[in-house]
Amino acid sequence: MALLSIRDLNVNFQSMDGTVEAVKSISLDIEPGKCLGVVGESGSGKSQTFMAAMGLLAPNARTSGSVMLEGQEILGRSQNELNQIRGRDMSMIFQDPLTALTPHMKIGIQMEEMLNLHSNIRGAEAKKLCLDWMNRVHIPEARARLGQYPHELSGGMRQRVMIAMAMLNQPKLLIADEPTTALDVTVQAEILDLMHTLKTEENTAIALITHDMGVVARMCDDVQVMRHGQFVEGGTTDQIFSNPQEAYTQELLSAMPRIDGDDVRPDISPDAGTVLDVTDVEVTFDVKKPGGLIPRTLPLRAVRGVSFDLAEGETLGIVGESGCGKSTLARAVLQLIDPTQGSVAWLGRDLVGLSKSSLKPHRKDLQIVFQDPLASLDPRMTISASIEEPLKEFQPGLTRTQRLEVVADMMERVGLSANMINRYPHELSGGQNQRVGIARAMINKPRLIICDEAVSALDVSIQAQILTLLKDLQAEFGMSMLFISHDLSVVRSISNRIMVLYLGRVVEMASRDQIFDDPKHPYTMSLISAVPVPDPKVEASRQRIRLPGELPSPMDPGAMWRFLPSRKPEEGSVEMPGMTQVAPGHVVQEHDSIEDIHRLTPQA
Amino acid sequence: MLNFIIRRIAVAIPTLIILLIASFWLMQTAPGGPFTSERPLPAQVLANIEAKYGLDQPVYKQLWDYVVGILTQFDFGPSYKYKDRSVNDIIAQGFPVTLTYGVISFLVAIIVGGALGISAAIRQNSWLDYFAVGVTIGAQVLPNFVMAPILILVFTLWLGWLPGGGWNGGQWQHIIMPVIALSTSYMASIARLMRSSMLEVLRSNFIRTARAKGLPERTIIWRHALKPSLLPVVSYLGPAFVGMVTGSFIIDAIFGTGGIGYFYVNAAFNRDYAVMMGLTILLGSMTILFNMVVDILYAWIDPKIRL
Structure with a gap:
């Protein structure tokens, strides 16, 4: 029974x-x-x-x-x-x-x-x-x-x-x-x-x-x-x-993207020009320390010296666990948060330190799509008004009729039917609202779109549709993308290159196939091995790669040396593990072997 | 905790000094003075009186003497209007009265309002809920200057149960009506806040967990839901408490209770600078004190808040 x-x-x-x-x-x-x-x-x-x-x-x-x-x-x-x-x-x-x-x-x-x-x-x-x-x-x-x-x-x-x-x-x-x-x-x-x-x-x-x-x-x-x-x-x-x-x-x-899928993402042609060049970006927040007569703050280094570049038409996937600084990095690239240090060169011009008004012309080209599609749209504006708003700002020459035409074209392009123009966000489903978010970001044909967990809140079938839409739009308009997600299978399905972040630091960066077929860093390996594959036969034969201990706090100065315990410096040192190039286009942070990490890490 | 209190007091001192200077300056700049009246006093007499109270001195000197007086002798100076009475005398007479009916009103408002709000939330959309919502709306729209005369009409003139005014050393018969008149609208606000926050907490995920554990509803309400649902109520209690214990002109005027609310308003009309300032400082200190108490209560309710 x-x-x-x-x-x-x-x-x-x-x-x-x-x-x-x-x-x-x-x-x-x-x-x-x-x-x-x-x-x-x-x-x-x-x-x-x-x-x-x-x-x-x-x-x-x-x-x-x-x-x-x-x-x-x-x-x-x-x-x-x-x-x-x-x-x-x-x-x-x-x-x-x-x-x-x-x-x-x-x-x-x-x-x-x-x-x-x-x-x-x-x-x-x-x-x-x-x-x-x-x-x-x-x-x-x-x-x-x-x-x-x-x-x-x-x-x-x-x-x-x-x-x-x-x-x-x-x-x-x-x-x-x-x-x-x-x-x-x-x-x-x-x-x-x-x-x-x-x-x-x-x-x-x-x-x-x-x-x-x-x-x-x-x-x-x-x-x-x-x-x-x-x-x-x-x-x-x-x-x-x-x-x-x-x-x-x-x-x-x-619909479910698989990390062991056989889909291909062609590499970007080496002639494609660099559009974005990020060098040594650091973002530090002040965190309040409780207690004490005079309140003190401690620096929380959310992003600690990240460098990468992005070619025209390329998609760079950024993966990492919560608290690794993915979203902070995205906001720092767009100057929505001021980086504490480093430079963000957009088409050869440094954006760091520019005033709001001198940044504004660049905003047309730099767009972002957020995680929660409903919360990131103004609930009091119809969706067509939300999509139209950037046009008013950046193409003031257009008449109202022309603008509505552009909006209608874009809505059709992202798969929203024309009779929805007067709907409000709460009347739409999550997937439809995310299409609105994408249409709004795409309306001025930007050259860079940052997708910050843009499909994470959606059902798998809707997620697959949105990913296809993004790829199609990229093929059509040729924009570059930074695609941020905690979901490795999703990142794999859309990216040309992938960057793995750990506590605000790049631990590995390579082309998509190098990362998934030949990961070098223990952290990358443990992430990949933890992703479940929708196939019971494959699942039964997979080996998990486990790391000792929990994800440490970003405030812990020793956290950076979790993967290199053999060379952990004295307390108070500001030194960090260096980067090495293991293959063309494949850089990895210095690390010990997994066996050594297990051997040298004190057990809790 | 101790550090928090010390920090708060350190901030309170400059706050009080700014309050003092600002109110002193405001009163000095307003035209007229305590001794101007329809029939002007002879110039010589006025000069003598002003010299007696130190009003002929430059403003900064007056302020300095005033502050020194407070700090060295805890002396808030003489009243300009009530001859032979100091501000200290007036506070000593009026404040205990106000404090008595204020604290009782506060307790009544919390207990009745809290109970009404919680029971309405537990039985949402029942007759009890509709009754509670109706009563609280009624209580909020009825101002106390309407309520107080109605109370006197009913309980003194018609029923003859209670005395219509006076204080009489704080006999209980004299306290009942001021307390009802003062506490009702606060009670209604507390009930409404309590109801809505309890409803919100009862819909939260951890209450679902508590239900899934098989806890009886009583335990869920008292042990799991009550404390978090107090947060919005507590933030209202600070200003409400200050509002109640610092007196109400209307209560004092209608019931003749003789609390400081009456003195405060009259001091403003009479340009009785010293009484005005003394009471302002008293009320300011109480406001600062109770905001601190509210913050400490917050930390007790929510372990995430570290002081």
């Missing part, structure tokens, strides 16, 4: 505008010790299905059908009865670990709450059990962490705490709703490993809700695909990946 068995589940939300059918007649089974992947894009009803199973739906939701946990019906139970089951027989972890823990309560107290609720374990014994689980989810200095507040831990650490807390009463079912979507790839890989261990060692059944086919290939035994609240296709992971029956499943699989 299945542990969790859902039959003909319907979830409706009653709203002012009528009834919204979020889940339509979904059935699924999860066996003990198995992982079921529930895959779908936003609005597919995958989360609501399991919120219904936990009894956590919003008050305006109506359900029908059946949800059986170990043969007992869950639907229709009172909150008091559900409270007996939640946290004891089944637990749930969520997407955003940064907001999932109560901010004003210490971690140990939040964990002990679980034991007080569902078991007789109290006092020292409870503390010991919490500590035990903190160690099992590989939290360093676990004892001290129990006395800390959530904000003192990184996102990855907080997700581990969530898992440890969810597992305290050894539930039979763990529901994980996009547990790694908000995390960096290396952290994602750690969390997935951890869940895999729980499955095999504790025989915990796992329901993994995700949009990422790579994660499914790595983790799941069975898969169920959902779309618009409906069942599309289900089966074992091997069946779904090797022989998908439904068109939508095939589309999902092919």
Whole structure:
């Protein structure tokens, strides 16, 4: 008998505008010790299905059908009865670990709450059990962490705490709703490993809700695909990946860019002139240091001496984990933040230190597309007004009719239909809004576009469309691009060259194929090996490259020497590892071998 | 924490000095003086009076003497209007009255407003919620100069339960109506703030986590939701507390309670410089003090804030 068995589940939300059918007649089974992947894009009803199973739906939701946990019906139970089951027989972890823990309560107290609720374990014994689980989810200095507040831990650490807390009463079912979507790839890989261990060692059944086919290939035994609240296709992971029956499943699989794909991105011709030349750019922020009679600030070196150039029509991908200075670098290039040091030469002219008014003519050529498409558009302007605005600024000679014509052409070009001109951003989907953002950036035919996580918030199929659009626009208009993303597969699919950043410093820069086929730096290798590939057979044979320790704080002066422990200088030295050229166009920061790094790094 | 308090006091001193100079200068530049009246005094008499109070001295000298007086003897000088009474006497008489009904009003506003706001949020869209929203809107639109006479009409003239005014050493019968009149609008604001912030917190992710853990609703509200939802309320409490304990001219005028609010407004009309300045400094210091208390409360609620 299945542990969790859902039959003909319907979830409706009653709203002012009528009834919204979020889940339509979904059935699924999860066996003990198995992982079921529930895959779908936003609005597919995958989360609501399991919120219904936990009894956590919003008050305006109506359900029908059946949800059986170990043969007992869950639907229709009172909150008091559900409270007996939640946290004891089944637990749930969520997407955003940064907001999932109560901010004003210490971690140990939040964990002990679980034991007080569902078991007789109290006092020292409870503390010991919490500590035990903190160690099992590989939290360093676990004892001290129990006395800390959530904000003192990184996102990855907080997700581990969530898992440890969810597992305290050894539930039979763990529901994980996009547990790694908000995390960096290396952290994602750690969390997935951890869940895999729980499955095999504790025989915990796992329901993994995700949009990422790579994660499914790595983790799941069975898969169920959902779309618009409906069942599309289900089966074992091997069946779904090797022989998908439904068109939508095939589309999902092919839309996902792969780091082992065979697509080609031709190199830029060596004759192409350099448009952007960035030399030794540094950006330092002052961070307030708490305590002390007189408040002091410490310098946080977000970008420490980055140099690169960019040819006409070329795309340079910038990858790195959160806090590595990707976005700061982008803003420094555009002079949206003043670099503390270094030069940014645009067409041979240094932009650093130019006044606002002398920068302005260059703005026409230097454009940026941001991550959150809705938040980066003015909610009070129609989308055509947003797209039109740069025209008024830079081509004041155009009449209103001419401008509208240009806007209409550009909207058509980016795939927005003409009847949308008077729509407002909130009336459009995320993908459509990102098309508006791109149209706005492209309207004056700029020569450089910076895409700062421009597709990260979008569903995979929309993401694929936007990437294709960007490539097409580049082929047509010949602009150069800086493409910033934490997602290596996406960066690979669009870039000619790739730069890997680590704590504000370039650790490796090479052509796209050199980076992926022949990475030299241990950090690059660990990043690539952590990216899941949407193919269970490939996933089973891949080797993870692990680095010792956690990503250090950028304030830590020794952090730069994490990959070169053999030559770590004395405290207080400002020296940094140098760069070496290993092949034409392939530069790498000096580093030790992975074995030496493991050997020379003191274990926490 | 100690460092924070020391830093705050270090900033408070220049703030108070600027406040002092600015209010002194404003009062000096306004035409007229405490001894100008419709029938002008004979020039000789006026000169004698001005010499007595030191008003014939240059302005900077007056200011200097005034500051020295405060710092060395804690003496805020004599009142120009109430003969034979110093500003210290007036504060000593009026401030305890104001403080008494102010603190009680503050507590009533917090307890009633907080309870109303929390229960409305927990039972959103129930009759209790509609009732609470209705009451708070009503309480906010009813100004206290309308409310106070209505209270007197009902409880003194019709029912005869409570005395219509006076203080009588702070007997409880004399405190009830001033407290109701003063606290109602603050209570309504607190209830509305509490309701909306509690609703927002109840929709947040960590409350979803708490529900997924199987915690009973009571524990969720009191242990997980209450503290974070207090943040916007606390930032309102600082100015509200100062507003209540520094007195209200309307309360003092209608109920004849004799608090400093009455003296303050009259001092302005009478050009009673010394009383005006003394009370300004008192209120300024209290404002600075309670903003500091609010910041400390913030750090207690939110562990991310380090002082």
